[in-house]
Amino acid sequence: xxxxxxxxxxxxxxxxxxxxxxxxxxxxxxxxxxxxxxxxxxxxxxxxxxxxxxxxxxxxxxxxxxxxxxxxxxxxxxxxxxxxxxxxxxxxxxxxxxxxxxxxxxxxxxxxxxxxxxxxxxxxxxxxxxxxxxxxxxxxxxxxxxxxxxxxxxxxxxxxxxxxxxxxxxxxxxxxxxxxxxxxxxxxxxxxxxxxxxxxxxxxxxxxxxxxxxxxxxxxxxxxxxxxxxxxxxxxxxxxxxxxxxxxxxxxxxxxxxxxxxxxxxxxxxxxxxxxxxxxxxxxxxxxxxxxxxxxxxxxxxxxxxxxxx
Numbered sequence: 536x537x538x539x540x541x542x543x544x545x546x547x548x549x550x551x552x553x554x555x556x557x558x559x560x561x562x563x564x565x566x567x568x569x570x571x572x573x574x575x576x577x578x579x580x581x582x583x584x585x586x587x588x589x590x591x592x593x594x595x596x597x598x599x600x601x602x603x604x605x606x607x608x609x610x611x612x613x614x615x616x617x618x619x620x621x622x623x624x625x626x627x628x629x630x631x632x633x634x635x636x637x638x639x640x641x642x643x644x645x646x647x648x649x650x651x652x653x654x655x656x657x658x659x660x661x662x663x664x665x666x667x668x669x670x671x672x673x674x675x676x677x678x679x680x681x682x683x684x685x686x687x688x689x690x691x692x693x694x695x696x697x698x699x700x701x702x703x704x705x706x707x708x709x710x711x712x713x714x715x716x717x718x719x720x721x722x723x724x725x726x727x728x729x730x731x732x733x734x735x736x737x738x739x740x741x742x743x744x745x746x747x748x749x750x751x752x753x754x755x756x757x758x759x760x761x762x763x764x765x766x767x768x769x770x771x772x773x774x775x776x777x778x779x780x781x782x783x784x785x786x787x788x789x790x791x792x793x794x795x796x797x798x799x800x801x802x803x804x805x806x807x808x809x810x811x812x813x814x815x816x817x818x819x820x821x822x823x824x825x826x827x828x829x830x831x832x833x834x835x836x837x838x839x840x841x842x843x844x845x
Contacts, residue, residue, distance in 0.1 A: 536617055537844055538638035539664070542627040544648040549669035551583045552699070553643055554624045555824035556831045558590055561622045561844050563828075567594045569620035573609045574628060575600035583626065586819035595619040613638075622844055639664035639843065646671045649679060664843055665835065668692045670699075689843075691835035698748075698826040700816050701725035704771045707750055708796045710812045711805060713773060716780055716795035717788060724770040725822055726750045729809060731802060732760040739763020752802055758784050765793050775802045 539557060543550040554570060561568040568591065575581040579599045588597045598612050616623045625638060640659035644652060649668060656663050665688050671679055673694045680692040705722035708715070725748045732743075732753030740763070743751065747768035753760045755774040758781050765772065765787060771794040774780055780795060788795050798805050818827075832840050 536621065536623075538613060538617060538623045538625065539641060539843065540625040540627045540638040540662075541641045541643060542659075543629045543643045544651060545645055546629050548629070548643045548645045548648070549667070549818075550626050550629075550643050551587070552669070552818050552823070552827045553641065553667060553831070554626050555587055555590055555819075556828040557622070557624055557840075557844065558587065559821075559824050560828045560832070560840060561624075562590075562592055562594075564841070564844070566621040566844065567619070569595050569616040569623045570597050570626070571612055571616055571623065572597075572600045572626040573604050573612065574602070576602060578602055582819065590821060590824055638662060641665045641667060641843070643667045643669055645669060646675065646679065649683065652683065663688050665839070666690045667831075667835070670695050689835050689839035691831060691839075693830050693834045696826070696830060697727040698725065698830075699818055699823055700813060701727045701748060701823075702812055702816050703820075704750070704794055704796075706815045707771065707773075707809075707812065708794075710815065711773065711796070711798055711808050713796035713798045716774070716797050717785060719794050720792045721770065721794060723820075723822075724748070726770055729806070730764075731806060732757065732764055740766065743767060743769060752805055754802055755780055755797065762787065765791055769793060771796055773798065773805060775800060775805045 541550045541553050558568045558570060570587045572584055581600050584597055584600060595616055613623060640662045641664055642656050646668060656666060666686060671692055671694050676692055676694040683690055704724050704726060707726050727748040728746055729750045732751045743764035744767035748770055749768050750771050750773060751764040751769055752773040752775060754776050755778045761772055761784050774795060774797045777799060
């Protein structure tokens with residue numbers, strides 16, 4: 536029986552992402568997992584609770600958080616979950632002091648909080664189980680890991696990931712005011728980058744196959760470019776300008792299940808209209824929970840993650 540409390544040094548450090556990643560990892564290993572967020576100003580309308588509840592495939596219902604629960608109420612809720620699950624994940628507060636409950640403590644820091652690691656983790660005492668530094672700029676990742684140095688518990692320095700900043704095909708279409716050419720499919724697929732489909736010197740599959748999870752913007756009258764990019768990691772095509780796509784392109788898109796989005800603006804203006812799209816990115820999706828679980832295993836180590844959940 537494992538009770539894991541996740542504490543962040545600031546709002547937005549990634550506590551919920553860590554909680555959801557541990558939950559899906561535990562469930563993938565055949566464990567019953569439970570989640571509990573004791574404190575929330577939004578109480579029964581808390582979006583984190585609603586999100587994690589959807590990830591639980593087999594386990595107890597998620598208790599509603601309270602605005603200011605007592606220590607006894609928190610301990611009682613954790614004990615009730617312990618009796619029903621193999622792993623209980625408690626999303627603790629944004630502070631340097633963990634909740635006073637008998638649990639393993641995982642501290643999650645944003646990159647700016649690294650200087651305070653020693654003081655913050657000291658509050659966990661012998662319950663400290665892991666340290667996670669989240670969303671570190673890629674060029675600083677190795678340097679920051681060196682600055683932290685060896686610790687008595689596993690440390691994961693996780694670089695920024697496009698996967699956690701992605702939007703869905705549907706969000707992209709809504710943002711640019713696009714229209715579906717065909718009945719939409721795979722609208723929840725992640726889009727991590729946008730490429731402009733212009734005249735290129737490389738072969739189409741070589742050029743457009745370099746990245747996964749991309750949207751390609753190209754003029755509607757260029758079926759050659761559309762065919763060249765409609766494969767590999769392309770999640771949707773944005774067709775720009777007046778006119779209609781050819782029936783051949785429609786048939787290929789239908790067969791390959793690649794959504795076609797059409798706008799009447801030109802390619803340049805369409806690309807400009809993407810400004811602000813990342814504001815719609817939300818880490819609370821099942822795809823991103825699985826992605827963060829992969830990041831955690833990569834940068835903390837599979838054995839350390841399994842030990843944390845045991």
